[in-house]
Amino acid sequence: xxxxxxxxxxxxxxxxxxxxxxxxxxxxxxxxxxxxxxxxxxxxxxxxxxxxxxxxxxxxxxxxxxxxxxxxxxxxxxxxxxxxxxxxxxxxxxxxxxxxxxxxxxxxxxxxxxxxxxxxxxxxxxxxxxxxxxxxxxxxxxxxxxxxxxxxxxxxxxxxxxxxxxxxxxxxxxxxxxxxxxxxxxxxxxxxxxxxxxxxxxxxxxxxxxxxxxxxxxxxxxxxxxxxxxxxxxxxxxxxxxxxxxxxxxxxxxxxxxxxxxxxxxxxxxxxxxxxxxxxxxxxxxxxxxxxxxxxxxxxxxxxxxxxxxxxxxxxxxxxxxxxxxxxxxxxxxxxxxxxxxxxxxxxxxxxxxxxxxxxxxxxxxxxxxxxxxxxxxxxxxxxxxxxxxxxxxxxxxxxxxxxxxxxxxxxxxxxxxxxxxxxxxxxxxxxxxxxxxxxxxxxxxxxxxxxxxxxxxxxxxxxxxxxxxxxxxxxxxxxxxxxxxxxxxxxxxxxxxxxxxxxxxxxxxxxxxxxxxxxxxxxxxxxxxxxxxxxxxxxxxxxxxxxxxxxxxxxxxxxxxxxxxxxxxxxxxxxxxxxxxxxxxxxxxxxxxxxxxxxxxxxxxxxxxxxxxxxxxxxxxxxxxxxxxxxxxxxxxxxxxxxxxxxxxxxxxxxxxxxxxxxxxxxxxxxxxxxxxxxxxxxxxxxxxxxxxxxxxxxxxxxxxxxxxxxxxxxxxxxxxxxxxxxxxxxxxxxxxxxxxxxxxxxxxxxxxxxxxxxxxxxxx
Amino acid sequence: xxxxxxxxxxxxxxxxxxxxxxxxxxxxxxxxxxxxxxxxxxxxxxxxxxxxxxxxxxxxxxxxxxxxxxxxxxxxxxxxxxxxxxxxxxxxxxxxxxxxxxxxxxxxxxxxxxxxxxxxxxxxxxxxxxxxxxxxxxxxxxxxxxxxxxxx
Numbered sequence: 001x002x003x004x005x006x007x008x009x010x011x012x013x014x015x016x017x018x019x020x021x022x023x024x025x026x027x028x029x030x031x032x033x034x035x036x037x038x039x040x041x042x043x044x045x046x047x048x049x050x051x052x053x054x055x056x057x058x059x060x061x062x063x064x065x066x067x068x069x070x071x072x073x074x075x076x077x078x079x080x081x082x083x084x085x086x087x088x089x090x091x092x093x094x095x096x097x098x099x100x101x102x103x104x105x106x107x108x109x110x111x112x113x114x115x116x117x118x119x120x121x122x123x124x125x126x127x128x129x130x131x132x133x134x135x136x137x138x139x140x141x142x143x144x145x146x147x148x149x150x151x152x153x154x155x156x157x158x159x160x161x162x163x164x165x166x167x168x169x170x171x172x173x174x175x176x177x178x179x180x181x182x183x184x185x186x187x188x189x190x191x192x193x194x195x196x197x198x199x200x201x202x203x204x205x206x207x208x209x210x211x212x213x214x215x216x217x218x219x220x221x222x223x224x225x226x227x228x229x230x231x232x233x234x235x236x237x238x239x240x241x242x243x244x245x246x247x248x249x250x251x252x253x254x255x256x257x258x259x260x261x262x263x264x265x266x267x268x269x270x271x272x273x274x275x276x277x278x279x280x281x282x283x284x285x286x287x288x289x290x291x292x293x294x295x296x297x298x299x300x301x302x303x304x305x306x307x308x309x310x311x312x313x314x315x316x317x318x319x320x321x322x323x324x325x326x327x328x329x330x331x332x333x334x335x336x337x338x339x340x341x342x343x344x345x346x347x348x349x350x351x352x353x354x355x356x357x358x359x360x361x362x363x364x365x366x367x368x369x370x371x372x373x374x375x376x377x378x379x380x381x382x383x384x385x386x387x388x389x390x391x392x393x394x395x396x397x398x399x400x401x402x403x404x405x406x407x408x409x410x411x412x413x414x415x416x417x418x419x420x421x422x423x424x425x426x427x428x429x430x431x432x433x434x435x436x437x438x439x440x441x442x443x444x445x446x447x448x449x450x451x452x453x454x455x456x457x458x459x460x461x462x463x464x465x466x467x468x469x470x471x472x473x474x475x476x477x478x479x480x481x482x483x484x485x486x487x488x489x490x491x492x493x494x495x496x497x498x499x500x501x502x503x504x505x506x507x508x509x510x511x512x513x514x515x516x517x518x519x520x521x522x523x524x525x526x527x528x529x530x531x532x533x534x535x536x537x538x539x540x541x542x543x544x545x546x547x548x549x550x551x552x553x554x555x556x557x558x559x560x561x562x563x564x565x566x567x568x569x570x571x572x573x574x575x576x577x578x579x580x581x582x583x584x585x586x587x588x589x590x591x592x593x594x595x596x597x598x599x600x601x602x603x604x605x606x607x608x609x610x611x612x613x614x615x616x617x618x619x620x621x622x623x624x625x626x627x628x629x630x631x632x633x634x635x636x637x638x639x640x641x642x643x644x645x646x647x648x649x650x651x652x653x654x655x656x657x658x659x660x661x662x663x664x665x666x667x668x669x670x671x672x673x674x675x676x677x678x679x680x681x682x683x684x685x686x687x688x689x690x691x692x693x694x695x696x697x698x699x700x701x702x703x704x705x706x707x708x709x710x711x712x713x714x715x716x717x718x719x720x721x722x723x724x725x726x727x728x729x730x731x732x733x734x735x736x737x738x739x740x741x742x743x744x745x746x747x748x749x750x751x752x753x754x755x756x757x758x759x760x761x762x763x764x765x766x
Numbered sequence: 767x768x769x770x771x772x773x774x775x776x777x778x779x780x781x782x783x784x785x786x787x788x789x790x791x792x793x794x795x796x797x798x799x800x801x802x803x804x805x806x807x808x809x810x811x812x813x814x815x816x817x818x819x820x821x822x823x824x825x826x827x828x829x830x831x832x833x834x835x836x837x838x839x840x841x842x843x844x845x846x847x848x849x850x851x852x853x854x855x856x857x858x859x860x861x862x863x864x865x866x867x868x869x870x871x872x873x874x875x876x877x878x879x880x881x882x883x884x885x886x887x888x889x890x891x892x893x894x895x896x897x898x899x900x901x902x903x904x905x906x907x908x909x910x911x912x913x914x915x916x917x918x
Contacts, residue, residue, distance in 0.1 A: 227842075418867075684901075717902070
């Protein structure tokens with residue numbers, strides 16, 4: 001029972017556990033089919049013939065749902081379904097805002113409920129790739145407009161006027177001329193019997209008339225969070241539930257030879273010990289690792305029980321893996337010839353004709369997601385073969401499929417409830433921990449919560465790959481940049497021990513989509529193999545690609561005697577849409593969107609660069625001990641430029657007093673959440689740049705907790721983060737990931753200016 | 767296993783637990799109060815912060831046997847109506863992103879304000895450095911603490 005992987009362009013249909021190299025898929029490609037389906041669904045077409053009407057006995061609230069996203073109650077409460085997972089981006093507020101605004105609902109009378117995982121009903125729920133707003137802006141408008149259309153029609157009929165004479169406002173239909181009004185709730189009985197409007201009959205509001213969209217709107221859950229009432233993954237409690245803590249294979253692919261659970265079972269509260277069968281190698285993206293689970297009445301007993309387990313492992317082929325050694329081999333390989341994935345002009349010719357060659361290499365480590373909420377999930381496998389699950393999952397449908405697959409049952413028998421996520425960043429896309437809960441509940445015959453510890457989280461993540469890159473740039477005798485040769489290598493997502501280059505999808509994240517007017521470009525990918533589980537972390541390969549590209553460009557500007565901002569504007573050339581088509585070897589993914597629909601526009605990039613330069617006062621003379629760095633990088637179809645100010649304090653310590661971002665993400669839905677993503681993105685990127693790294697020795701992760709895998713703390717945080725949103729009426733694009741990539745090179749470039757030392761490896765101490 | 771009588775949020779609670787069970791798991795598992803969060807188990811992240819006699823402590827690393835007669839306050843008991851000046855300021859500044867660390871952040875900040883009702887920015891940084899936020903809400907946390915300190 002392989003779940004659909006909507007983030008993958010090519011979906012695997014067999015039941016194997018891993019995405020092999022042969023069909024390594026392109027990541028972050030929302031499936032076109034999903035998009036079309038949700039489009040028609042929210043327009044009302046999909047629900048024709050499906051009765052979502054509900055009504056209660058007299059005196060109770062009567063409700064009507066014109067589509068799966070909106071329910072209007074006779075109590076005047078509008079209930080909106082949030083079908084994307086909330087991991088901190090504010091999506092649970094932003095998408096319902098669009099529905100409410102188009103409907104004309106009073107936001108204070110809107111109730112938001114979280115959808116369970118159900119692709120048939122809601123369409124794509126894979127909360128990843130910064131595509132929730134991009135994919136659902138129009139469908140959410142239609143969902144609201146459908147309900148408004150019906151309410152207006154009902155009121156117009158009642159008043160004997162035409163619908164055009166009416167509008168909606170603050171959860172009332174109003175007669176525009178007289179101001180006469182009727183609450184939505186009073187119309188529920190009437191619209192219940194009405195036919196749903198045809199999609200072509202719907203009209204959408206003018207953007208300028210929106211009261212929520214384009215404004216700062218506080219997140220729906222702010223108060224429940226501030227009072228400790230919000231429900232996260234581990235917060236669901238069921239009667240007779242046991243808590244499971246698992247000792248997982250210390251090396252990916254390790255198998256249990258034998259185990260002794262006598263001492264574990266002797267600990268008060270420990271009820272059961274269960275072996276989880278892992279897939280071995282390849283480990284796959286959605287399977288639990290092999291392990292021994294201790295099930296107890298409470299978490300502490302389970303933790304103590306696990307400590308008492310005696311396990312003999314066959315560690316398998318990855319037990320000799322050493323990441324530092326692999327990184328050096330990868331670095332060496334970039335000096336050779338890779339697979340050419342994009343070619344413009346003739347780089348080798350440019351090189352031989354050049355006046356100057358700059359050749360630099362860049363290294364970046366493995367990173368763990370380290371969400372403050374470690375993975376946890378609850379499953380209740382029932383006697384009738386069905387199972388109900390509660391999980392902080394970014395991808396409820398994949399999780400549902402993984403549970404069904406692990407239990408050998410039909411997906412329809414899995415009810416997947418989605419809690420709030422205590423951080424996601426890509427980790428909680430993977431359903432391995434959810435499947436664990438289901439397997440253990442079935443084995444124990446009672447509800448089970450599987451609880452990962454911090455050590456589990458750091459040891460058994462799906463890591464962001466370490467990487468090596470080499471960039472060779474050629475300048476002609478007059479100092480023009482004539483050639484760009486970028487070599488990149490990193491163990492790819494879902495790859496295995498078999499050497500392979502990164503997938504096209506990963507290369508499209510910052511490397512192949514190099515946008516600058518350089519006459520000779522050659523992008524080469526090199527092979528490496530994975531000896532751990534590789535996944536995706538907030539902005540994925542853009543992290544290391546932007547680091548290398550934007551620090552190299554800074555160095556090139558210096559060699560040319562140019563200001564790096566001036567150089568970027570110059571290299572982008574005239575305002576135009578880029579077409580990489582003739583230069584790409586293989587398809588260019590463009591984050592799953594047709595390039596005609598979401599073109600790569602140099603004018604928009606120049607605008608964010610000009611904005612950030614102006615707002616940060618880029619060319620100001622700074623006092624001694626201060627320096628600024630610049631970088632610009634488009635990712636996930638969002639244009640971002642960043643200026644970071646660094647300062648050396650009296651003790652010689654470097655701090656980050658100020659950061660400026662300029663962003664063009666098309667139409668901005670919730671401007672406060674756009675800013676908060678950039679504020680947080682700068683902090684997240686500061687950790688990647690300066691404090692965090694995962695390393696392996698003997699196949700095992702060397703970091704155990706936040707003492708050795710460090711993320712920044714408040715004193716290290718960039719202090720003032722100014723986010724300049726460039727007004728735009730272009731199609732909306734996401735902001736979850738785009739803040740991260742340009743920050744790291746902007747910081748590195750600033751640190752260079754301050755210290756005179758170029759940075760070629762992450763993390764770097766400041 | 768021992769019997770303990772705890773004072774939590776002004777209420778006496780009887781629990782039976784091994785003496786090494788951290789207060790966090792007593793609160794979460796035995797008393798089913800879920801506002802206090804598990805993050806690291808080693809007093810490195812602050813997600814589990816509660817008050818013991820008004821002091822911020824990391825409940826993941828405080829064995830129940832060491833609690834004694836101390837008065838424990840959790841996020842659920844910080845204010846009756848959820849309107850402690852910090853909670854109000856947290857909403858006003860829309861501090862949370864994912865929200866998971868925020869119970870601990872608020873409890874730690876509350877202990878700070880009890881001791882130092884008008885903290886400077888560097889006082890706040892110093893006091894809050896034990897509380898990690900992976901989403902990176904540090905600046906809004908600081909702003910919210912400054913706002914709350916003004917309304918005390």
